[in-house]
Amino acid sequence: MALIKSNQTPIKIMILTILTVLLLGPVSQTHARKPHVITFRSPNLYPEGLTYDPSAQHFLVGSVRDRIIESVSDAGVVETLISDLDLPENATVLGLAVDTVNKRLLAAITAADPLPHFTALASYDLQKRRRIFLSVLEDDDVTTATTRQTANDVAVDFEGNAYVTNSVSNFIWKVNKEGQPSIFSKSKAFTAQHVDKNAPFSFCGLNGIAYVSKGYLLVVQSNTGKMYKVDADDGTARQVLLNRDLSFADGIAVRRDGVVLVVSHKKLWFLKSQDSWGEGVVFDEVELDEEGFATSVAVGAEDRAYVLYGHALEGYINEVSGREGFRIEEVRSEREGEDEKVWVYVLVGLGLAYFLFWRFQMKQLVRNMDKKTN
Numbered sequence: 001m002a003l004i005k006s007n008q009t010p011i012k013i014m015i016l017t018i019l020t021v022l023l024l025g026p027v028s029q030t031h032a033r034k035p036h037v038i039t040f041r042s043p044n045l046y047p048e049g050l051t052y053d054p055s056a057q058h059f060l061v062g063s064v065r066d067r068i069i070e071s072v073s074d075a076g077v078v079e080t081l082i083s084d085l086d087l088p089e090n091a092t093v094l095g096l097a098v099d100t101v102n103k104r105l106l107a108a109i110t111a112a113d114p115l116p117h118f119t120a121l122a123s124y125d126l127q128k129r130r131r132i133f134l135s136v137l138e139d140d141d142v143t144t145a146t147t148r149q150t151a152n153d154v155a156v157d158f159e160g161n162a163y164v165t166n167s168v169s170n171f172i173w174k175v176n177k178e179g180q181p182s183i184f185s186k187s188k189a190f191t192a193q194h195v196d197k198n199a200p201f202s203f204c205g206l207n208g209i210a211y212v213s214k215g216y217l218l219v220v221q222s223n224t225g226k227m228y229k230v231d232a233d234d235g236t237a238r239q240v241l242l243n244r245d246l247s248f249a250d251g252i253a254v255r256r257d258g259v260v261l262v263v264s265h266k267k268l269w270f271l272k273s274q275d276s277w278g279e280g281v282v283f284d285e286v287e288l289d290e291e292g293f294a295t296s297v298a299v300g301a302e303d304r305a306y307v308l309y310g311h312a313l314e315g316y317i318n319e320v321s322g323r324e325g326f327r328i329e330e331v332r333s334e335r336e337g338e339d340e341k342v343w344v345y346v347l348v349g350l351g352l353a354y355f356l357f358w359r360f361q362m363k364q365l366v367r368n369m370d371k372k373t374n
Contacts (some may be wrong), residue, residue, distance in 0.1 A: 035329065035330040035331065035332060036304065036306075036330040037327060037330065038072060038073075038075075038306075038328040038329070039076050039325060039327050040072050040076040040077075040078050040326055040327075040328070041076075041078065041325050041326075042078050043322060043323075043324045044315075044321075045063045045070065046064045046065050046311060046312055046314065046315025046316075046323065046326075047063055047064075047070075047312070047326060048064050048092070048295045048296065048308075048312040049062040049093065049096040049108070049153070049251075049295075049296050049308075050096065050251070050297070050298045050307075050308035050310075050328065051096040051097055051298050052299060053071070053126065054098075054100065055100065055103070055126075056071065057074070058072060058073050059071065059072045059073075059298065059306070060072075060081065060098070061308065061310070061326075062092070062093030062094060062095075062096055063092065063093050064092045064093075064312055064315045064316060065092070066093075067083065067084050067085060067087045067089075067091050067093065068080055068082060068084070069082040069093055069096065069105065069124075072328060074301075081105075081126075082105070082107075082131075084124075086134075087109060087118075087134075088111050088115065089115065090111045090112050090113075090115035091110070091112075092109070092110055092111070092112055093109060094107075094108045094110055094151065095108040095153030095154045095164075095165075095209075095296075097155055098126070098156075099156045099160055101158055102177065103126045105123070105124045106121060106124075106154050106162050107121070107123075107154070108151040108152060108153060108164055108165075109134075109151060110149075110150050110151050112316075113148070118136075119136070119151045119166075120134050120135055120136045120151065121134075121135045121137060121151065121164055121173070121175045121179075121181070122135075123162075123179065133178075134179075135179045135180070135181045136181070137151055137166075137175075137181055138181075139171075140183055147169070148168065149166055149168050150167040150168045150204075151164050151166065151173070152164075152165045152166070152167040152204075152207050152208075153208050153251065153252075154209065155209045157211045158213070160176070161174060161175070161177065161232075162174070162175040162176075163184060163217055163232075164209075165206040165208070165209050166205075166206065167203075167204045167205050167207055168203065168205065170190040170191055170205040170221075171184075171185060171190065171206070172184045172185040172206065172209070172219070172235070174235075185235030185237055186235075189238055189239055190206060190221070190228065190237065193224040193226055194224075199223065200248070201223060201248060203223070204223055205221055205222065205223055205224075206219055206228075207219075207220055207222045207249060207250050207251070208249065208250055208251040208263075209252065210252045210253055210254045210260070212254060214276060215232050215233065216276075216277070217229070217230040218230075218260060219237075219252075220262055222248055222250060224245070225249055226240075226242075227239070227240040227246065227249070227262070227277075228240060229276075229277045229278070240277050240279065240280050241278070241279040242281070243280075246262050246264065246269055246282075247266075248264040249262050250262075250263055250264055250294075250295050251297045251298075251308075255299050255303050256303050258272065259271065260272070260273075260280070261305050263294050263295070263307050264294070265288070265290060265313070266287070266290055267285050267287060268285065268297060268307055268331045269282050270285070270286075270333045283333075283335060284335040286331050286332075286333070286334075288307060291311075292309025292310075292327060293309070293310070293311050293312055293314070294308060294309055294310075295310060295312050300330075304332075305330065305332070305333075306328050306329065306330050307328070308326075309326060309327040309329060310326050311326065
């Protein structure tokens with residue numbers, strides 16, 4: 001009985017190895033195919049925000065020119081999901097987030113010059129396609145209350161609380177599920193870094209924000225290239241120690257495997273952490289098409305990373321432009337692809353080694369039995 005059991009063990013190991021390789025096969029095939037590129041047309045849209053609706057399997061984009069939110073299919077079919085004409089005429093729809101638990105879409109709304117100031121968070125029912133509430137967001141600091149504020153990006157937790165970044169005054173608002181707003185975090189960490197006032201986009205502070213299921217937020221700051229970890233309970237924040245700055249960081253997203261994606265108009269960074277973002281490492285970066293002026297990143301189907309080429313800068317500075325075509329493009333980490341191939345080869349090698357060792361043992365066993373028989 002012991003002899004049979006020892007013979008079965010290598011076979012089991014070999015079978016497990018083969019199954020593992022078969023499961024990893026689709027991963028390698030993902031890197032073998034061409035990146036997914038979605039080209040879509042929507043005259044004068046100039047989208048700045050991007051998110052993915054897993055239930056509808058569509059991307060959602062806002063607009064710096066109009067009070068609309070549109071859905072974009074994998075094939076580039078565009079449909080107007082929300083048209084909120086009750087918003088101020090000069091309002092722009094920036095950051096977007098899908099509340100999958102409550103089937104809502106959250107949108108950061110900001111009014112642009114030269115019309116009156118307006119900053120708010122809008123909540124929309126994804127099924128009925130109508131607004132649930134509109135929460136006006138204000139600054140409680142009288143010294144900056146007259147300054148035009150910017151609700152830039154939004155994230156949502158599992159309880160339906162929304163967190164909105166203010167890029168001008170460097171703080172975070174919180175809006176609960178019922179639409180009641182409050183100032184959530186004005187941490188000194190957000191203003192501890194030196195900012196070169198003559199540098200491009202020096203006016204833009206806290207920007208992309210993402211909720212991590214362990215109970216904290218990750219926020220990036222455009223004019224310093226820093227990342228912050230913010231406690232989702234009390235708003236305390238501290239800088240995440242990275243191996244490099246994320247210059248002009250704009251949007252941020254988190255994959256299911258914990259890898260964080262940060263986009264600027266020049267690069268997409270891939271980051272990971274071993275200590276829940278006390279420290280982090282940029283393990284890969286991909287150069288982007290600067291003309292497309294990427295502003296947002298989202299995690300789509302199969303955990304793929306997508307960036308939005310919405311030409312937002314052109315939409316802001318060129319009032320007479322009328323671009324029709326935009327892109328949502330998959331971006332991959334070549335380093336991750338290489339690592340996956342190495343693991344496949346290692347597993348195949350281990351499986352082959354176990355098999356050869358088992359065959360060697362069996363031959364030795366047969367010889368020994370023949371000797372005893374003779």
